[in-house]
Amino acid sequence: THLCTFDITDLYTMLPQEESIAILKQFLIRFNQTHTRGMSINTIESLARIVLTENVFIYGNKYYRQIKGGAMGSPFTLTLANIFMWHWEQKLVEKQKASNELYGRYIDDIFLTSNDSIESLHDMLENANNYHLNIKLTREVGSCVSFLDVQINNQDGNITTSVYHKEASEPYIVPFKSDHPRHIFENIITTSLLRAIRYSSTLQAFNHEIRALKLMLIYNR
Template sequence: MSKIAVDLNHRHAIPMKALEIKHFCTDLETIFNERYTSTLTYLDIYRIRKDIKFIHSIKRKLRKTDSIIRVTDKSGIFHIGSTVDYDEKIEKYQAKTNAYIQLSSDPLMNTFYKVVSLLNNLRIKQQITQWQHTKMMPDKNKIQLAYLYFIPKPHKTGTPLRPIVSGMNAPTTKISRMLDRLIRPLFDQYVKKTTIIDGVHLIRQLDKYVSLGLLKPTTHLCTFDITDLYTMLPQEQSIAISKQFLIRFNQTHTRGMSINAIKSLARIVLTENVFIYGDKYYRQVKGDAMGSPLTLTLANIFMWHWEQKLVEKQKASNELYDRYIDDIFLTSNDSTESPRDMLENANKYHVNIKLTHEIGSCVSFLDVQINNHDGNIITSVYHKEASEPYIVPFKSDHPRHIFENIITTALLRAIRYSSTLQTFNHEIRALKLMLLYNR
């Protein structure tokens, strides 16, 4: 109840000791008590038993067919696959990336003591403030070893797997959150010109490109995708580049934390990424964990350094260059071979960073389909071939506003992305069908 009072005070400026808050909290507590102490109705009991029976039947079928069920990446639907196939894909991924090494014993306490020692030393040297020291210090009684799991990506050919390290209570998690809290706003502030935030942002960039008379019927649209960016980030180089980034933009101290402290803290987050998978212990020796708060910021800063040559080339040619994390969009008015040569050169920038590409007059980027039709840009909503037309079923127990929000969001996206009435009507038909599927 105290959290509710604080939230009301913060959001609506209602005094903490106001009589209205006291009455509201009392009434709310009464409702909670009545709800959870009252006897279940016959209908509720029947429904619970039916759900339990259904879950047990799913478990039996999974065991019988040696299958595994997982929530998919991005789409949030369930994917059922062969356990053997999953295991083979995991082995191939580990062999391809060489990102993990096996440890002989539980590394939890060793990592904890390293974190405590580093934080205390930085505080003694006054390289971090007292509140930062307190915020980053792990609680010995609450720490837990992170664990690794894989989720399928059915929207990609062959349904590859994405590794996720869940470390909510890992010894380095609080440090990771703090560094992300300090550095990410700086990245967002200083690297606006070459990064985009969503499809609408990209369409605005294209409109500006067209208004300047740079689009021609022969203009090539190109998209580059970086393979396994988070896993393949070189750790020491990522730390060094982060330091360069801060120096470049005159951030010798970030809210009382020195650059050397940031470097030391980032290093322990990367090098002490230890976890359990199955019944074995591992350490990640390449990249950072997908699931760590700092991972996205480090990846973005590394890519900021990596892309400099491409950005300069595109700028000199008055061409577009936009990046969303590991996805790159650019335009070219040179020959078809020029973007391919650009890709080959970019693949040589760093041994760990490899790109795949799509070049043509019609490409997809994020959730936007972009078509250069005789010198006119036509945009529409892009749906991946493997994506399922799935949303929350209308008969589910979710609050009613959830369903309204789903429809509103889809309509707004159709309006913003559709450059012609024809593409808008096509998207509306697809939306109606999706809603019918999920009645």
């Protein structure tokens, strides 16, 4: 079984505006949301167009209007990106279901499995990469891949998981001598421990993550 992860390059700023609005309308109709918080689909469509097309910014003492994508950090851009990906992934999801394979997505990060040949898998990903001019994939295929902060490894048919740390990540957190509220430090430790417990499928992986956590805490005394 091949493991594959990929993400969409610059999804938020590459969304085709008018096409995304059309997909939003299709999404609302598909799920019978003819009125949302008292607003009709046509009203939502009009408001969405204003939010997308009336973004301006200043660069070099000149005003520019954004003609592609949405504003970074905007809650609406996140929602619209999710809906756009819902539309984009339909054929891929159908193929995975028909093949009884795994498929999962978190916004623009996708994980899937495949028992096809590696050539067929790359062909499928290349077709997905060429499906839309604005949507380009950065992919990773193999027996060991990372998805978000999880490392997934296929060892002769046995799936193991562990915590994934990016190569560029540094073992630094908020220094304990800083004036942050004390619960911040407690939450850092609790969250790190929970992640180690949930993501480590073997005792070896868990112990490795605990050692890394201890070192991180020592660095930040």
